[in-house]
Amino acid sequence: MTDAAANNAIEMASQDSRNMYGKDPYSIPLEKYDIAQSALFHTNTMWGFFDRLRKEDPVHYCEDSIEHSPYWSVTKYKDIMEVESNPEIYSSALGISIRENRDSFNTTSFIAMDEPQHGDQRRTVQGVVAPTNLAILEPLIRGRVAEILDSLPVGETFNWVDRVSIELTTQMLATLFDFPFEDRSKLTYWSDVATCSPEIDKFVESEDERERILIEECLPAFTELWNERVNAEPTSDLISMLAHGKETRHMQPMEFLGNLILLIVGGNDTTRNSLTGGVLALNENPDQYQKLRENLDLIPKMIPEIIRWQTPLTHMARTALCDTTLGGKQIKKDDRLVMWYVSGNRDEEMIDNPYEFIIDRDKPRQHLSFGFGIHRCMGNRLAEMQLRIAWEEISKRFSKVEVVGEPVRNRSTFVKGYSDLPVRVHPL
Amino acid sequence: MTKITFVKHDGEEMVVDAENGTSVMNAAVDNLVPGIDADCGGECACATCHVYVDEAWFPRVGNTNDAEEAIMSLNPDRQETSRLSCQIPVTDEMEGLKVRLPEFQF
Numbered sequence: 125m126t127d128a129a130a131n132n133a134i135e136m137a138s139q140d141s142r143n144m145y146g147k148d149p150y151s152i153p154l155e156k157y158d159i160a161q162s163a164l165f166h167t168n169t170m171w172g173f174f175d176r177l178r179k180e181d182p183v184h185y186c187e188d189s190i191e192h193s194p195y196w197s198v199t200k201y202k203d204i205m206e207v208e209s210n211p212e213i214y215s216s217a218l219g220i221s222i223r224e225n226r227d228s229f230n231t232t233s234f235i236a237m238d239e240p241q242h243g244d245q246r247r248t249v250q251g252v253v254a255p256t257n258l259a260i261l262e263p264l265i266r267g268r269v270a271e272i273l274d275s276l277p278v279g280e281t282f283n284w285v286d287r288v289s290i291e292l293t294t295q296m297l298a299t300l301f302d303f304p305f306e307d308r309s310k311l312t313y314w315s316d317v318a319t320c321s322p323e324i325d326k327f328v329e330s331e332d333e334r335e336r337i338l339i340e341e342c343l344p345a346f347t348e349l350w351n352e353r354v355n356a357e358p359t360s361d362l363i364s365m366l367a368h369g370k371e372t373r374h375m376q377p378m379e380f381l382g383n384l385i386l387l388i389v390g391g392n393d394t395t396r397n398s399l400t401g402g403v404l405a406l407n408e409n410p411d412q413y414q415k416l417r418e419n420l421d422l423i424p425k426m427i428p429e430i431i432r433w434q435t436p437l438t439h440m441a442r443t444a445l446c447d448t449t450l451g452g453k454q455i456k457k458d459d460r461l462v463m464w465y466v467s468g469n470r471d472e473e474m475i476d477n478p479y480e481f482i483i484d485r486d487k488p489r490q491h492l493s494f495g496f497g498i499h500r501c502m503g504n505r506l507a508e509m510q511l512r513i514a515w516e517e518i519s520k521r522f523s524k525v526e527v528v529g530e531p532v533r534n535r536s537t538f539v540k541g542y543s544d545l546p547v548r549v550h551p552l
Numbered sequence: 553m554t555k556i557t558f559v560k561h562d563g564e565e566m567v568v569d570a571e572n573g574t575s576v577m578n579a580a581v582d583n584l585v586p587g588i589d590a591d592c593g594g595e596c597a598c599a600t601c602h603v604y605v606d607e608a609w610f611p612r613v614g615n616t617n618d619a620e621e622a623i624m625s626l627n628p629d630r631q632e633t634s635r636l637s638c639q640i641p642v643t644d645e646m647e648g649l650k651v652r653l654p655e656f657q658f
Contacts, residue, residue, distance in 0.1 A: 209597050209619060243626050250628055255656050489591040496597035498622050 142190050149173045154181050158189045159197055160222050160462065162324050165438065166535040171479075174199055174467040183451035191324065191537070192222050195441070195460045196453070199467040201474040201492060203451045207442055207463055208497035211238060214442035214461060216499060221538050222441050222462050223321065233382035235390075235499060245383065246502065248369030252300060252362050253506045260360070261299070265510060268295050269517045276549050281528055284545040288514075289399040296510060297391050302361035303349070314342045315392040318385045325535045343381045350380070362387055394436040395507050397541030399514055400531075401434030402426075404545060405481045407527040412483045420519050426483035427511045432491035433481050438466040438540045440495055465492040466540060524550045554647050558585045558603075561655035570642040576651065577601040577638035587653040594638040599623045601637040602630075603651040613640050613649070629656050 144152055145163035149172035157173065164170035177184050182200040189195065198204050207214045217238045234245040251257060272291050276282070290312055298308035317337050320327035328334045346363065353359070354367040366372045366383065375383070406413040416422055444459045455461070469491050470478040476486075494501035501507070518525060529546035553569040556579050560566070570579030580588035580601070592598035596619045605613055610633040616624070620639050624630050637651065 205592070205595055205597060209595065211622070239622065243622075246626055247628055250626065254628075255658065487593070489589060490593050494591075496592050496595065498626060500598055500623075 140190055142188065144173060145169065149176045154184065157181075157184060157197075158186045159184075159464070160186070160192050160195065160537045161190055162321070162535045162537050165537055165540060166533050168533055170466070171470070174464065174470065178467060178471060183453045185453070193460065195222060195462050196450075196455065197467075198450065198461055198463045199471075200451070201468040201471040204463040204465065204468045204492055205496055206450065207461060208495060208499070211498055213445055213448050215445050216242070216440075216442060218443040218460075220440050220442075220499075222439065222460070223538065233379075233386035235386050236382075239498070242498065244371040248372045249362060249365050249383075249387070250502060252360065252365055253503050255505065257360060258506060258509055261506075262509065262513065264299060265296065266513050266517065268292070268299075269514050273517055273521055278549055278551055281546050281548055284403055284525065284547045285396070285400050285542050289396040289542075292399065292510070292514065293392050293396040296395070297388060300362055300387075300391060301349070302359070302363065307345075310342075310345070311388055312392060314338065314385070315388045317342075318389055319393065319536070319539050321536060321538075338381060338385065342384065343377060346380070346384050347377070390501070390503055391506070393539050393541055394501075395510055397436040397539070398431050398434045398507070398511055400542045400545050401436070402430040402511065402515065403525050403547065404527060404531055404542075405430060405433050406525075409481045412481055413524070416483055416519070417523065420516070422484050423512055423515045423519070425485070425488050426515065427508050428488040428491065429481065429483055429485050430511065431493045431507070432469050432475075432488070434540065435466045435469050435491075435493050436540055437493070438536075438538060439464045440499070463492075463495075465495070468492040521551060522549045523552050526550060554642050554644060554649075556642070556646065557648075557650040558588075559650065559652045560587065561653055561658065570646075572642050572644065574642050575638050576603070576640040576642060576646075576649070577636070579642060580637060585653070587657040588637065589657070590638060592638075596620055596623065596636060596639055599627065599636060600657065602627065602654055602657060603635055603637045604631050604654060605633040605635050605640075606650040606652070607633055609649055609651075612645070627656075629654060 142158055144158065144161055145167065159170065159173050177197060177199045183203055184197045187194045198207055215238050216236050220236050234242045269292060272288060276287060294308050294312045297311045298305050303311060317328055317334055322328050322330050322334060328337065349363045350367050353364040358364050358368040416426065439462045442461045444455045444457055446457050448455045472478050494504045526548050527545060528548050531542050532544035534541045534543065554572060556568055556570045556576060558566045558580060566585055568579050568583040575594060577588060577590050577594055581590050589600040591600045613635065616635060617639060620636050624634055624636060
């Protein structure tokens with residue numbers, strides 16, 4: 125998205141009386157709150173609004189939203205856990221992001237299914253992120269990380285997002301799918317196509333264009349790989365697993381596409397943005413960067429803290445299958461609920477000093493970024509491993525990855541990340 | 553205090569004193585038993601405290617509940633005597649309980 129287009133979008137939003145961007149959280153009555161405004165996330169100014177919701181109205185209904193249909197905001201850690209733990213009440217089958225699900229592929233991957241289909245399909249691909257498979261992947265990942273880091277231009281300012289975060293996660297995806305390595309940038313492109321908001325960020329022109337790209341470009345490329353692998357001996361890559369899996373080998377094309385998108389998105393911008401977020405967090409907290417340099421054994425504890433601090437997906441959504449109550453509020457059948465992980469991860473009731481980035485935090489894995497319950501992120505240990513290896517290799521080479529300019533954040537209420545982070549690297 | 557034995561996948565045994573009223577998961581975490589991460593803190597929502605209960609003990613540790621069953625069933629390495637240790641309360645009757653730690657959690 126161009127700066128002009130971004131400014132234009134902010135301009136348009138600010139003319140809407142419902143706009144909250146640029147306003148004081150206490151200047152707007154709670155009943156007018158519409159937290160899911162992309163301008164707030166683009167400018168990283170949503171925090172004060174979430175703080176007030178957690179204090180005064182932790183399960184909050186927004187009837188009249190600028191960008192979305194009516195939705196409940198669930199903002200406290202414990203309430204989010206309650207929703208996650210009751211999938212028979214709070215369904216995933218009607219879509220898992222606040223964006224409305226007109227795109228059919230979104231409703232046909234296992235993240236957006238209830239039991240028993242969810243479990244049947246998930247079990248088929250779970251093996252690719254099993255610890256034994258991760259151990260096989262580790263040296264491969266380390267080698268690729270090393271190559272990327274060794275090619276960085278010392279003494280120049282460059283964009284960490286492009287040169288490291290995107291490159292590394294794209295290479296990882298190509299490895300997991302055994303996708304033709306020279307075409308790997310297509311994976312990142314399709315991931316961005318799948319998660320963008322045409323009406324807001326204009327990454328693609330329209331929902332129709334999104335569907336066209338995924339159905340006419342992404343699906344045929346993977347179908348070709350499927351056809352190769354279904355006729356070959358099973359291997360440990362994801363396509364082969366899907367092609368040979370008992371529960372997945374008879375998938376219809378749209379279901380295949382849905383699951384591909386899930387695995388691409390799941391393995392892509394989440395890790396990408398955590399890798400960028402870690403650099404930013406350490407630069408904003410120089411005492412923590414110093415602590416890290418003095419004790420590299422802290423890296424494994426630092427990784428979950430980075431993932432909490434970043435919260436690369438701001439939320440997941442559910443739909444109530446029956447009337448129920450949550451946090452004292454009456455939820456009606458068919459109501460949409462948004463579990464704001466980004467808010468739960470700053471809930472002082474569950475996390476001490478939640479706004480502080482502390483690389484040796486006690487119980488660092490108690491955060492919501494992976495979700496909980498039956499839909500908990502399948503690739504969580506793979507993500508942690510990739511980030512751990514990245515930081516181990518960064519620390520072997522550079523005394524500091526220095527942020528030398530302002531980050532540019534996504535205009536998205538779903539993917540919390542960056543398109544730019546200007547840095548310079550300082551060799552040891 | 554109740555004695556519980558954790559057996560690592562390589563056969564090494566760790567015997568810990570567990571406080572009654574807590575869970576077998578808490579006993580592991582409090583005593584730095586490796587391979588029990590307990591990311592969700594005991595809410596039966598992450599399945600990172602998976603144990604294989606010793607066959608003789610399995611009928612004595614109580615029944616698997618629905619939430620536990622739902623989340624454990626997603627694991628292809630689940631066994632007959634699998635339990636989530638956060639769902640096994642520590643009581644006097646558990647004195648001598650033995651559980652094995654799955655390799656997939658290391």
